[in-house]
Amino acid sequence: MPIGLYILNVGQGQCVVCVGGTGANLQAAVIDAGAQGDQLARWLADMGICRLPAVVLTHNHADHIRGIFNLVDSFAGRIGKLYYLIDQPPAGIPYWLPVQRWLREQKIEAAVKACPEDRARPSAGKPLIARGLEGFQLYCVYPTEIELAAVAQGAPLEGTHPGVGNPNAASAVIRLARSGAPNQTLALLGGDLTFLGWKRLREQKRNLRADVLVVPHHGSTTGAADDFSPRQLAEVVRPRFALISVGTSNTHGHPSADLVRELRAVDAVVLCTQITGRCVEAPEGLPGRSVLAQPGTGPNLVGRGVACAGTIVVRVPDAGPVDVVRLTDHQAAVDRLPRTEGRPMCRP
Numbered sequence: 001m002p003i004g005l006y007i008l009n010v011g012q013g014q015c016v017v018c019v020g021g022t023g024a025n026l027q028a029a030v031i032d033a034g035a036q037g038d039q040l041a042r043w044l045a046d047m048g049i050c051r052l053p054a055v056v057l058t059h060n061h062a063d064h065i066r067g068i069f070n071l072v073d074s075f076a077g078r079i080g081k082l083y084y085l086i087d088q089p090p091a092g093i094p095y096w097l098p099v100q101r102w103l104r105e106q107k108i109e110a111a112v113k114a115c116p117e118d119r120a121r122p123s124a125g126k127p128l129i130a131r132g133l134e135g136f137q138l139y140c141v142y143p144t145e146i147e148l149a150a151v152a153q154g155a156p157l158e159g160t161h162p163g164v165g166n167p168n169a170a171s172a173v174i175r176l177a178r179s180g181a182p183n184q185t186l187a188l189l190g191g192d193l194t195f196l197g198w199k200r201l202r203e204q205k206r207n208l209r210a211d212v213l214v215v216p217h218h219g220s221t222t223g224a225a226d227d228f229s230p231r232q233l234a235e236v237v238r239p240r241f242a243l244i245s246v247g248t249s250n251t252h253g254h255p256s257a258d259l260v261r262e263l264r265a266v267d268a269v270v271l272c273t274q275i276t277g278r279c280v281e282a283p284e285g286l287p288g289r290s291v292l293a294q295p296g297t298g299p300n301l302v303g304r305g306v307a308c309a310g311t312i313v314v315r316v317p318d319a320g321p322v323d324v325v326r327l328t329d330h331q332a333a334v335d336r337l338p339r340t341e342g343r344p345m346c347r348p
Helices: 037-047 068-074 096-104 145-153 195-203 230-237 257-265 327-335
Strands: 003-007 016-020 027-031 051-056 079-084 108-113 136-142 173-178 185-189 212-214 241-244 269-272 312-316
Touching (some): 027 037, 037 068, 051 136, 068 079, 068 096, 079 096, 136 195, 185 312, 195 230, 230 257, 241 312, 257 269
Parallel strands (some): 079 108, 185 212, 212 241, 241 269
Antiparallel strands (some): 003 016, 003 312, 016 027, 136 173, 173 185
């Protein structure tokens, strides 16, 4: 049975939802919770989601985890495992005490570290959904216990050290694969992982090729180096679709025009959840501060319309390639943008 991968429009943050099943068995795995858990919970309820077998927090930055509190309260007793990483002193992790209460009150079944064990030979990663999701599975491939200690505690590490004291350097990387073909990645969810982290994955000879890349760190190029830059990231993944969760009014310069250019150089179709100053000089002057197409049936969490105005929806079939829903509408909407030199950056 096909499943849906939703890169939700949560503004300058990230929340990815993998939905499978039908009727009373409709379930969703949530990877990061964005910053507005009440809206996320309402969207899941409107979708008819009955249960969350896995909720994964890739790292402990507010734009990825703030929504967890409302989400847990709204789905209390219907959440399987909450996966987390200790990438900083626990006293600084805002859900550290609440997660203990959630367990005591049976709002969640278990709280589990997301990181896989260290292995002599890299595996498909740590499976995150107990019985899979309609023939699909999510795997965590980074960081392992040792790599996490290197970032959080400054432990020494052979090979490329991803950095110390920066939760982004320990951000979990999640793979979506069919259960019967665990080594073939359909979608690679990059969290906020730094370029040094990606370089380490390449050193481990990980197969990073994927049909879909949820671009790490909202399309940032902070920390890029000569030996692992946006070009290397694009070349090792070579996605058909590169999806960027980004806010219209963000002040970080996301997404980077350099990264978008390198993704397009490997023939990736680049889509963002919101329009930005990289695409049009004054996005605040556009209707609804976004590029709106005709309202469709696809769900949107914050905005309406199509990618660059709302949630990006990916259909993942039982066999064959994935596809992006309403891609033609997206193309038409972007083509209507006023064109100036270098804008919109995802089109020639």
